[in-house]
Amino acid sequence: MDWGVIWKYRELLAHGMAVSAMLVGAGMIGGMIVGALLALARLSRFRALALAAGGYVTVIRSVPLILVLFWFYFMLPLVTGQPMGAMTSALTTFVLFEAAFYCEIFRAGILAVPQGQSLAAAATGLGSWQTLRLVVLPQAVAAMVPLLLNQAVILFQDTSLVYVVALRDFLTAANVVVGLNERPIEVYTFVAVVYLAICYGVSLLVGRSKKAALR
Numbered sequence: 427m428d429w430g431v432i433w434k435y436r437e438l439l440a441h442g443m444a445v446s447a448m449l450v451g452a453g454m455i456g457g458m459i460v461g462a463l464l465a466l467a468r469l470s471r472f473r474a475l476a477l478a479a480g481g482y483v484t485v486i487r488s489v490p491l492i493l494v495l496f497w498f499y500f501m502l503p504l505v506t507g508q509p510m511g512a513m514t515s516a517l518t519t520f521v522l523f524e525a526a527f528y529c530e531i532f533r534a535g536i537l538a539v540p541q542g543q544s545l546a547a548a549a550t551g552l553g554s555w556q557t558l559r560l561v562v563l564p565q566a567v568a569a570m571v572p573l574l575l576n577q578a579v580i581l582f583q584d585t586s587l588v589y590v591v592a593l594r595d596f597l598t599a600a601n602v603v604v605g606l607n608e609r610p611i612e613v614y615t616f617v618a619v620v621y622l623a624i625c626y627g628v629s630l631l632v633g634r635s636k637k638a639a640l641r
Contacts, residue, residue, distance in 0.1 A: 428609060432616050435603045442599025443620075446585040449520050449595070453581050456521035458574070461528025468533055479529070486526035492587050494519050499591045512591040524581060531573045535566035575632045579625050596620070 432439070467479035486494070499515040510518070539562050547557040586597040594602065600617045604610045 427612060429612055429616075431603065431607050431609045431612055435606070438599050438603060439596065439616075442594055442596040445588075445593060446582065446596040449516060449585045449588065450578065450582050452517045453520035453524045454578055456517075457524030457528045457581075458532075460521060460525035462532050464525060464529035465532035465536065468529065469536065483526045483529050486523055487530075491519070491523055491584055492590060494523050495587060495590055512588075512593045515591055516588045516593055520581070520584075524577070527577055528574070531570055531577065532566075534573075535570035536562055538569050539565045572632045575628055579628050582624060583621070 464479045464483060467475050468483070470476050470479075495516065498510060498519050499512065502515075503509045536558075543561055543565065544557050547561040548554075552560065585595050588595050589598045589601075597617060600613050604613050607613075
């Protein structure tokens with residue numbers, strides 16, 4: 427066992443982790459922004475808007491992430507005539523793909539708030555947007571936090587798929603190190619420990635957030 431290979435290629439592995447972190451951050455922030463807009467559209471009284479948002483969510487949730495990556499990286503440039511870089515394709519894919527899942531999380535959280543809360547807010551003279559911002563969302567967020575954290579774990583695991591567009595994420599960087607040194611046991615054990623530590627840490631946050639939501 428030669429664990430020195432991890433230290434020797436620490437910069438390569440760190441760069442891969444940075445790419446994974448960037449994809450997770452963009453996917454979460456961008457996905458939640460777009461997902462929130464989609465959730466509001468799905469809950470809209472305008473039927474056409476609700477149907478369009480619902481159709482988008484249904485389509486995206488029905489196809490594999492890797493297919494969406496292929497579409498943006500290989501097919502979209504054929505349609506637009508403009509090439510998209512690997513990072514741009516990956517960031518766009520993760521934002522739009524995750525938005526469909528965040529949309530359903532937000533929608534479920536909003537619908538979980540009793541209708542009486544909105545009626546009571548309206549009775550006090552609050553408008554629809556004030557009711558949503560001051561009454562519904564604060565209660566909905568508490569119920570959504572565990573699901574949002576779970577989705578972040580799934581997103582982190584899904585970043586390993588970006589190898590198909592030649593991006594070097596954490597797992598892909600580990601594969602490169604294995605190819606250079608033929609030390610799969612040490613490298614993949616290290617990768618497994620890192621994934622376990624991150625995912626387990628987030629799972630602890632999920633457990634605490636669930637307890638906080640029940641109080």
